[in-house]
Amino acid sequence: MLLLQDVCKTYRQPDGAELPILNIPRFEVARGEQVVLTGRSGGGKTTLLHIIAGIALPDRGKVELEGVDITQLPEAARDRFRAEKMGYVFQTFNLLPAFSALENVLLGMTFGGRSADRGRAEQLLERVGLTGRLTHRPAALSVGEQQRVAVARALANHPALLLADEPTANIDAGRQQQVVELIRETCREENVALLMVTHTAEVAGQFERVEALETLNQTAEVA
Amino acid sequence: MSLLTIAWRSIQQRALSSWLTGISMALGVALIVIVLVINSLTQRFFNNAAEGFHLIVGAKGGKMQLVLNTVFHMSQPIENVPYAYYQEFAAEDGEFGKIVDLAIPFCLGDTYKGFRVVGTVPELFDKNPYTWRGDDPVYYEFREGGRNLRDARAAKDFEVAAFEAVVGWSAARETGLEVGSKFEITHGVEGHTHEEDQFTVVGILEPTGTPNDRAVFVNMEGFYLLKGHALTAPAGEDDHDHEDRDGHEGHDHDEHEDHDHDEHADHDQDEHDHEGHEDHDHAEHEHEGHDHEDHDEHADHDHDHEGHDHASGPRQPLPENQREVTAVLVRLAARDDLSAELAIPSLIKQINKGRIAQAVLPVGEVQQLLNTFVAPTRWVLLGLTVAIVVVACIGVMVSIYNSMAERSREIAVIRSLGARRETVMTIVILESVMLALLGGLGGVVAGHFLLGLFAPAITQHAGVPIEWWHLDVGELILVPLLIVLAALAGFLPALTAYRTDVAKALGNSP
Incomplete structure (x- = not known):
């Protein structure tokens, strides 16, 4: 379902020197599969997620989702494709502060080409345990509740793939397990493939498939 | 969303x-x-102020001034035209009578508490729409309890009807005049008060949004009877003996230094001191052939027109040959072959060619005023x-x-x-x-x-x-x-x- 082939990304540093970040010959994720990606800080995990999401483009290589190479799509089509096929849970949640929990989820549906489905948004929030908090703005929600809203928003558009960038990084250890379990369960229920980046060994240990970026990445060859 | x-x-x-x-x-x-x-x-x-009439006819002089003082009750009146000339418009057999639908005389020059007093006729309010809503004319209305002026000459109680007044709503509000109020008007802007005669308010106008809201209208017949508002009767007419009252009573010129009296051939200014004309005491004037202190010698004189001999019997309307008007507001009749508007240019030309008066197009002057x-x-x-x-x-x-x-x-x-x-x-x-x-x-x-x-x-x-x-x-x-x-x-x-x-x-x- 997700296939990366010969994906390379290099950053140019202020002094003009090139810094190779990614060189991934091949990486695949099957439909409904749940994969955790580990790696050192600054190793390019977030960059990889951005490339998969089409937020950033690789210098070369192919990123296919359901047979569509998103690197070949024009920017507007890529944005639309991302809205329709992918959900994204950020480390800092990135909920919009002026919108209520329900509106944040509805916002996730706005750009996907379908009309916003309030019923589904409410259902998702109910699924993540926020039935009574629909009209609350992020500032009125706890960190854990905010993360649950972010999960509901990411799943709002029936994506094929959910990208989660260290979703437990800002949550206390006691609640990390709940959040990971919530994400995994809802992805299973929706038959959504999951690619989660984490630093936490406890979180990584719950996944059947754990990929270390250092193993996938062959940046030394690029350099 | x-x-x-x-x-x-x-x-x-x-x-x-x-x-x-x-x-x-x-x-x-x-x-x-x-x-x-x-x-x-x-x-x-x-x-709006210029609506309702096609032409304003007044003494020769500044066109804008004529419009300002007749339509807007501003500036100073130019001079007067003979009443007979007004009749050329008002009377059916007058020179212009056949093409005129309505001719309203305006006698100006006096004030009441700073508001212009206009001597006029009842037709101003009941035959003249002050504006139009679409094709519908909008006529003046009176506040509850009020009514229009009356045709004093046709009224049985001439003396009462002649001294009736109608007040614009704004003027009424600011002066405190109400229906039934009696008031004396001031000669000119700051001249003497006509203490001898009081006008009675019979009507307060509903707001019109025109300058007439800020004016006081009195019956023209009463206006003429005020002291100093009558012309001297022309010489040779037996029933009018004030031979040399030659127009200085034209009720305004003594206060208006900018008048060019030389333009008015019928005015004999030499015999008057306009500067010292504060109280119109007839004793101060030279009246050839007439002595106010010697009325016995003129038993057949009609003194009523002078407006100050109240004791000599019921007052009568001022004879027409002793009257003047400051302006005539003219509305032309639409004729089958020529609309009123089309008749205007030739009429203006005809009037202006004469020596007596000028005719101006109020709309044109107002437009010029606006543009300026x-x-x-x-x-x-x-x-x-x-x-x-x-x-x-x-x-x-x-x-x-x-x-x-x-x-x-x-x-x-x-x-x-x-x-x-x-x-x-x-x-x-x-x-x-x-x-x-x-x-x-x-x-x-x-x-x-x-x-x-x-x-x-x-x-x-x-x-x-x-x-x-x-x-x-x-x-x-x-x-x-x-x-x-x-x-x-x-x-x-x-x-x-x-x-x-x-x-x-x-x-x-x-």
């Missing part, structure tokens, strides 16, 4: 900044609305107010632009959720437009509210009736103009949103 909702939420997010920007916009728009409405009402006031005084002011004020709105729009731009740095992450999140660059750009422009629109609408409401608040003061000082609910067509253009300006103002911050590097804004770092 619509883009409008997203834009509105963003405005809410920056509530303080949005409020300040909106208020700034509202103040600018309120100012424009006030200027537009006052300007529009002033123009309407001037234009009102139009340039309008452009200056509009220029200033448009500048204010432009500044307010720049304020909107600065406000949104300054917020872009802190909103880059928010924009990046929206982009990551699938919004295109053009979409976030549209959201920012919508924010700008909504702010301007809300500020603008608030400004329109505030402008009309302020107009309502200050309407009485404006009306009192400027004489122009202010209707706070009056909607100027410019206001309808204002809103689309604001939308365009706001969209332009929003373009720069929108471009910043467009250029937002999503990966970078989301905290992408290797």
